Amino acid sequence: MRIDTNWRGDPAERIVFTFNGQPIEGYRGDTVAAALLAKGIRLVGRSFKYHRPRGIFTAGSEEPNALVTIGSGADQMPNVRATLQEIHDGLEVRSQNHIGPLQRDLLAVNDLLHPFLGAGFYYKTFMWPRSFWERVYEPVIRRAAGLGALSHDHGGARSEKAFAHCDVLVIGAGITGIMAAYVAARAGADVLLVDENMSLHNRHRHFDDPIRDAQGITHFSPEDFAFFYLNALQAMPNVRIMTRTTVTGIYDGGSYGALERTGLHLSPDAHPDLPRETFWRIRARQTVLATGALERPIAFPNNDRPGIMMLSAFMRYVDGFGVLCGRTPSFFVTNDDAHRVIAGLIARPEIAQAIRRCTVIDPRPEARAQGDYRLIAGAEVIDTRGRHGLREITVRQGGSQQRIETDLLALSGGWNPTLHLTCHLGARPVWNAEAAMFVPAQDAVPGLHPAGACNGTLSTGGCLRDGHTTALRAIAVLGLADPGVPVPQAGEEAGNGVALWQVQAKGRAWLDLANDVTTKDVAQSAQEGFASVEHMKRYTTQGMAPDQGKSSNIGALAILADATGRSISATGTTTYRPPFVPLTMGALGAGGEGHGFAPERKMTSHAATVARGAPMIEAGLWYRPSYFPAPGETTWQQACDREVRMVRQSVGVVDVSSLGKIDIQGPDAGAFLDFVYTNTFSTLPVGRVRYGLMLREDGHVMDDGTTARLGPDHYVMTTTTAAAGQVMAHLELVAQGLRPDLDVRVISVTEQWAQMSVAGPLARSLLNGILDTPLDTAGFPFMACGAVRVHGIEARLFRVSFSGEQAFEVAVPARFGDALYRDLVARAEALGGGAYGLEALNVLRLEKGFLTHAEMHGRVTAYDLGLQGMMSPKKDYIGKPAAARPGLLEPGRERLVGLKPVDQGGILTAGARLFTKGDPHTRPHDQGYVTSVGSSATLGHMIGLGFLRHGPERMGEAITLVDHLRGIQTPCEVCAPVFFDQDGGRARG
Numbered sequence: 001m002r003i004d005t006n007w008r009g010d011p012a013e014r015i016v017f018t019f020n021g022q023p024i025e026g027y028r029g030d031t032v033a034a035a036l037l038a039k040g041i042r043l044v045g046r047s048f049k050y051h052r053p054r055g056i057f058t059a060g061s062e063e064p065n066a067l068v069t070i071g072s073g074a075d076q077m078p079n080v081r082a083t084l085q086e087i088h089d090g091l092e093v094r095s096q097n098h099i100g101p102l103q104r105d106l107l108a109v110n111d112l113l114h115p116f117l118g119a120g121f122y123y124k125t126f127m128w129p130r131s132f133w134e135r136v137y138e139p140v141i142r143r144a145a146g147l148g149a150l151s152h153d154h155g156g157a158r159s160e161k162a163f164a165h166c167d168v169l170v171i172g173a174g175i176t177g178i179m180a181a182y183v184a185a186r187a188g189a190d191v192l193l194v195d196e197n198m199s200l201h202n203r204h205r206h207f208d209d210p211i212r213d214a215q216g217i218t219h220f221s222p223e224d225f226a227f228f229y230l231n232a233l234q235a236m237p238n239v240r241i242m243t244r245t246t247v248t249g250i251y252d253g254g255s256y257g258a259l260e261r262t263g264l265h266l267s268p269d270a271h272p273d274l275p276r277e278t279f280w281r282i283r284a285r286q287t288v289l290a291t292g293a294l295e296r297p298i299a300f301p302n303n304d305r306p307g308i309m310m311l312s313a314f315m316r317y318v319d320g321f322g323v324l325c326g327r328t329p330s331f332f333v334t335n336d337d338a339h340r341v342i343a344g345l346i347a348r349p350e351i352a353q354a355i356r357r358c359t360v361i362d363p364r365p366e367a368r369a370q371g372d373y374r375l376i377a378g379a380e381v382i383d384t385r386g387r388h389g390l391r392e393i394t395v396r397q398g399g400s401q402q403r404i405e406t407d408l409l410a411l412s413g414g415w416n417p418t419l420h421l422t423c424h425l426g427a428r429p430v431w432n433a434e435a436a437m438f439v440p441a442q443d444a445v446p447g448l449h450p451a452g453a454c455n456g457t458l459s460t461g462g463c464l465r466d467g468h469t470t471a472l473r474a475i476a477v478l479g480l481a482d483p484g485v486p487v488p489q490a491g492e493e494a495g496n497g498v499a500l501w502q503v504q505a506k507g508r509a510w511l512d513l514a515n516d517v518t519t520k521d522v523a524q525s526a527q528e529g530f531a532s533v534e535h536m537k538r539y540t541t542q543g544m545a546p547d548q549g550k551s552s553n554i555g556a557l558a559i560l561a562d563a564t565g566r567s568i569s570a571t572g573t574t575t576y577r578p579p580f581v582p583l584t585m586g587a588l589g590a591g592g593e594g595h596g597f598a599p600e601r602k603m604t605s606h607a608a609t610v611a612r613g614a615p616m617i618e619a620g621l622w623y624r625p626s627y628f629p630a631p632g633e634t635t636w637q638q639a640c641d642r643e644v645r646m647v648r649q650s651v652g653v654v655d656v657s658s659l660g661k662i663d664i665q666g667p668d669a670g671a672f673l674d675f676v677y678t679n680t681f682s683t684l685p686v687g688r689v690r691y692g693l694m695l696r697e698d699g700h701v702m703d704d705g706t707t708a709r710l711g712p713d714h715y716v717m718t719t720t721t722a723a724a725g726q727v728m729a730h731l732e733l734v735a736q737g738l739r740p741d742l743d744v745r746v747i748s749v750t751e752q753w754a755q756m757s758v759a760g761p762l763a764r765s766l767l768n769g770i771l772d773t774p775l776d777t778a779g780f781p782f783m784a785c786g787a788v789r790v791h792g793i794e795a796r797l798f799r800v801s802f803s804g805e806q807a808f809e810v811a812v813p814a815r816f817g818d819a820l821y822r823d824l825v826a827r828a829e830a831l832g833g834g835a836y837g838l839e840a841l842n843v844l845r846l847e848k849g850f851l852t853h854a855e856m857h858g859r860v861t862a863y864d865l866g867l868q869g870m871m872s873p874k875k876d877y878i879g880k881p882a883a884a885r886p887g888l889l890e891p892g893r894e895r896l897v898g899l900k901p902v903d904q905g906g907i908l909t910a911g912a913r914l915f916t917k918g919d920p921h922t923r924p925h926d927q928g929y930v931t932s933v934g935s936s937a938t939l940g941h942m943i944g945l946g947f948l949r950h951g952p953e954r955m956g957e958a959i960t961l962v963d964h965l966r967g968i969q970t971p972c973e974v975c976a977p978v979f980f981d982q983d984g985g986r987a988r989g
Contacts, residue, residue: 001038003324003354017091020102029198032082032093033059033066034321042306042389044068044082046097048147048545049516050111053388055306057513059083059316061196061246061581062294062550064514069094069148074156075268077276078148079546079582083313086198086265096148103388114508119521119540120528147514147546157268160275161590166192166240168474169256169284171247171421173200175211175222175460176452177290178229179467179488180474181239184288186483187475191239192282194258196246196581198265199320200230209460209491222460225488245280249578250424254447256282259583277587286447286474289422289440290467293415293453297551298332298500299519299559301383301507303411307390310551311338311412315345324351326408330359330393332381335497336370337458338412343371359404361395363500382505384409396505414497416554417454421445423576431569432456436499438554438573449473460490501558511552511559514545519559526563533557537574546582549574604754604817605655608825614837620721622658625837636839641937643840647803648938651760651833653824654841656802656809657817660705660724661753662717662731666744669713675739676731676878677707678862678871684709689783689800692717693862693870694727695879699888701856701865703727706800708785716749716796722853724750734878753796754817756824759807759844761986762831767808769827770820771797780808782988790820801987802841804848804980843934846943849898849977854910854931855945861888864895864947866977894928894947898979902958902971904941908933912963914948917971921962930961936979943979944972 013028019036026035033056036044042055044066054065066082072092079096098105110117126137168184170177173195181193211220220228233239244261251257263274295312297303311331317323331342339360345351346358358373365378379397384390393404419429419440427444431437439456449470452463468487475482502509502519509519521540525531530539542556543549549556553574561571586593601622603609610616614625615636627639646652664672670682677692684690689708696702703723708716719727731746758767768774772789780786780799788797793812801807812820825835845852851865861883862868871883882888899908914928915921928948936943948954954974961970976982 001040001324001327002322003318003350015087015089015091017087017089017093019093020095026087028087030087030321031059031198032068032085032087032091033063034317034323035087036082037317037325038321038323043102044306045095046102046105046108047304047516048097048514049117050114051098051105051107052111052304052516053306054304054513055308055389056083057297057309057313058551059310059313059320062547064512064545064547064551067096067147067514067546069096070264071157072151074151074153075276076149076151076153076156077584078150080264084196084261088265088267090267090269119517119524120530123539156586157263157276158593159584159586159590160262160278162278162280164192164240164280164282165284166190166282167285167478168192168471169194169282169287170290171287172290172292172452172454173197173226173230173241174290174292174452174463175226176292176457176463176467177288178226178233179464180288180290180451180471181233182229183468183471183483183485184475185233185236185239186485187471187480188238188483189475189478189480191233191236192242192284193233193239194242194245194247196244198244200226200241200243211460211464212489213486220488246581247282247421248580248583250421250445250448251578252425254284254287256280256284256287257578258282259579259581259587275590277584277590279583279587279590284447286477287445287449288467288470288474289419289448289450289454290452291418291421291454293417293437293458294550295411296413296416296554297411298334298381298413298503299509299511299555300332300381300503301505301509303381303384304510304513305384305386305390305409306388307386307407308384308409308411311341311410314408314410315341318345318351324354325410326406327355328357328406329355329408329410330361330404330406331410331412332361333410333412334363334500335412335414335495336493337495337497339367339370340495341412342373343369346371346373357406359406364498380500380503380505381409382503383507413500413555415453415458417456418550419450419454420550420576420580422448422450424578429573431567433567433569447477458494459492461492462494464488464490499558501555501562511556512540512542512545512549513552514547515541517542517552517556522556522559523563526560531560531564533560533572533574536560543574548580601658603655603657604814605657605756605821608818608822609655609835612835614835617838619838620658620724622721624655624658625835627837627839628835637935640837640839640843641935643834643836644843644937646833647760647805647836647840647844649761649832651758651762651766651828651831652803652836652840653766653821653828653834654757654759654836655754655817655821656757657750657754657814658721659750659755660717660719660721660727660748661750661755661811662719662724662728662746663749664707664715664717664731664744664746665713666742667713668742668744669715672735672739672742672744673707673715673717674875674877675742676734678877678880680872680875681707681709681715686711687784687786689785689798693867694730695862695877695883697879697882699861699879699882699885700858701860701862702730703853704851704856706798708798710785710787710796720853720856724748738878752814753811754814754820755809755811756817756821757802757807757809758824758828759801759803759805760833761806761989762833763806763808766824766827766831766833767797767810770810770823790816791823802850803844804850804984805844805986806989807987842932843936846932846934846945847936847938847980849945849979851945852932855896855947857931860896860947861893863889864893866896866952891953892949894949895951896977897928897946897948897951897954898975898977899930899933899944899946899961899972900939900975900979901942902973906942906970906972907968908942908944908961908970908972909963909966909968910944911965912961912968914946914972915960915962917958917960919960921960921964921969927959938980945977948974 063083167189170181249257258280260278367377369375383394385392422440422444429438440450451466451470525536616623673681796811798809919925930946933944
């Protein structure tokens with residue numbers, strides 16, 4: 001089906017790929033669809049529900065039929081549009097959604113059962129018998145769902161993410177977008193021009209409107225115009241042109257998502273390091289939307305045969321790929337523009353020589369032929385034949401019918417502006433009754449200027465003028481001067497036409513070709529009470545296919561309007577949401593697989609820790625030592641007990657660098673912390689540390705930690721390891737959004753400082769061995785902080801304790817962390833102590849009743865934790881109003897308590913439920929739950945923390961701990977959360 005025309009491919013570069021295992025030869029630059037059509041292959045897939053044969057319907061991202069799977073193994077990628085996927089050597093392409101050969105799909109039997117499988121049948125069929133749902137219906141539905149299949153193999157081709165910034169973003173490189181980009185670039189703006197097509201040349205050949213310069217002297221064809229201006233743009237240093245890139249969504253603040261098909265057109269063997277796709281985050285100060293319009297199909301009986309496509313697609317394959325999709329083509333059109341295109345097509349010598357017969361059917365009785373073709377005016381197509389490829393159409397003219405042999409039927413029912421992006425922030429399009437199309441609402445997106453066909457302007461001259469005007473509007477906002485670029489002249493005719501949504505005739509007329517939705521389904525939806533356009537969408541699945549109804553939604557709502565007796569404007573449209581085209585999860589989560597999904601964060605002491613044989617465990621993405629085994633110890637519990645006793649009796653060292661550390665500076669730093677924390681920090685003296693509690697806006701606890709005041713305007717906040725990122729994001733929100741009036745800056749310094757905790761009765765003695773200026777017995781009291789020198793290195797010292805013992809945390813620049821840790825552990829061992837891990841740290845904090853995010857899990861309040869005394873009544877802070885709600889202060893809430901077994905050998909488990917002694921162990925009698933447990937080497941039995949209804953009022957009560965999963969029941973005594981050294985004398989000593 002190749003023809004001798006001026007197409008952009010290179011016949012010298014022959015490419016061989018496979019389709020369903022069959023070798024297919026094409027040329028570099030072909031899409032899969034073009035290469036298949038060139039070989040006369042029209043059947044490319046099966047529809048979702050009825051498994052009807054499907055062919056290539058369009059030439060772009062709106063394609064509903066030609067979805068294929070490419071690649072194999074880990075690189076397998078389903079639901080790729082054959083209309084966009086370029087061929088390369090070794091490309092494997094397979095059709096989808098069939099059992100057995102594509103031509104003899106076993107599931108095509110569904111088509112025979114269509115009277116029983118109409119719209120909404122699943123809502124009515126799968127309700128009974130009720131017991132069948134889980135064992136029969138659901139498994140069958142899940143197996144039938146979807147089109148292509150993902151590979152279950154790991155390690156496939158990678159995707160990438162990238163960021164771009166520009167003054168003016170131009171979306172779409174038709175004549176409107178080219179004009180807008182040129183004007184903005186000449187004004188000096190930094191311009192980014194993006195288009196989803198692989199090449200921007202040879203896109204405009206089927207438009208025959210001559211374009212003249214402002215003086216009307218130089219004449220361009222639209223193709224030559226694009227070539228001239230694109231070359232000029234490519235030569236400008238302030239312009240970047242991105243092809244194979246589709247803008248998928250618009251977000252707040254001039255943010256755009258875009259998907260670039262970076263390496264899908266190249267052999268992965270020849271380019272192993274090239275990403276398959278790149279997802280771009282683009283920030284633009286102003287944007288020109290020039291996405292054009294999508295040609296509108298017409299619904300008539302059996303309009304889904306392979307060999308039926310849009311007229312614009314037919315022309316695209318001719319002009320862009322040198323492929324004539326039919327030797328005896330027919331055209332079913334409703335507008336004069338289509339006649340002009342057809343007349344220009346058959347006037348070409350190479351086309352006239354290749355076509356044996358050409359017939360045009362137009363429903364308008366007044367239609368006139370504009371070229372050498374047969375016209376049947378006042379007629380409609382009412383049926384087609386050809387199971388795997390179109391062979392014949394039936395045309396009704398007045399009261400007579402005739403059959404016409406044809407191998408292709410091209411449709412043109414008018415145009416639908418591609419305005420989807422203008423709706424992504426909530427705006428609804430506006431119905432233009434005169435033009436019979438939806439157009440963008442005014443100021444739908446701040447900073448976005450629709451232009452050209454996507455704004456309802458269909459003439460060549462109008463598109464050029466729109467591109468010029470919107471560019472001037474955009475650069476004016478940027479403060480740039482008009483560059484004085486003249487507006488080229490072109491025709492102003494948009495072509496008369498009629499809106500024909502469906503042909504009334506016997507048979508199924510298809511709307512959504514992928515999901516097998518018919519005009520009858522839409523009418524039935526209205527009859528059964530689903531008359532809202534959103535209800536109709538869900539009842540029929542109209543527009544829920546991978547193409548998101550780009551070709552079918554407007555026709556469906558017009559038919560719904562007719563069925564309900566409303567106007568199209570009153571019927572409205574469904575909600576257009578991102579993404580505009582499907583996105584792979586690999587592209588969205590680029591860099592987030594493997595270690596990118598869960599990065600391994602290692603502290604400076606990691607090598608020294610591993611060298612001591614400590615098993616490493618994850619804690620908030622950080623790898624930390626669980627325990628340090630000693631000779632003769634056979635279980636982790638033995639090591640843990642030894643380390644706990646070591647800290648209580650001598651001295652222990654633990655690396656706490658993973659705790660979040662946030663530097664807060666500025667004249668208003670104190671006021672900022674007062675607003676963030678429930679207690680007051682502006683009155684904290686310099687050189688002191690205070691424990692703080694932070695709430696969310698809903699009054700629940702977000703995090704706790706200590707904050708030290710290093711100077712009048714300088715604080716350092718410490719957060720829990722798990723919530724470091726969340727707290728940092730929260731502080732940024734407060735500083736930028738809630739309290740921009742405060743002069744304050746925050747920055748994370750977690751990785752800049754290595755911080756070691758030295759805890760135990762001998763902590764001061766150990767520390768004095770490394771400090772340039774030793775501490776005396778009374779110096780540096782509990783909750784003090786300040787600058788010190790360690791072996792001549794500037795450092796920071798904090799007197800805080802998470803173990804309940806006398807403890808100090810010393811922080812040095814991260815590059816000294818490894819040396820400091822090794823030195824401290826060696827000195828501790830000389831004093832009868834040593835390193836301890838997270839298991840011992842957890843037991844030490846449990847003995848003191850200190851909290852972690854096991855307790856602050858997002859559903860508790862300060863009242864639940866017994867920390868209501870930290871909530872200042874004298875100032876405002878985040879979460880204060882919500883925390884005062886009566887429901888959050890009820891005595892009957894589950895509140896923090898300690899738990900110990902009645903029998904010292906009793907087992908406690910985290911996650912277990914609590915029941916009043918004697919009550920059944922069922923949900924209605926549930927009294928609370930356990931959050932943390934540990935075996936206390938100090939007390940000789942297990943201890944735990946949990947939340948119990950009326951907890952503080954039930955001290956001394958015997959309750960039952962029940963772990964249904966492990967089959968454990970343990971009588972427990974409710975006690976205070978602090979098990980050891982309740983007056984805190986050891987930490988303050």
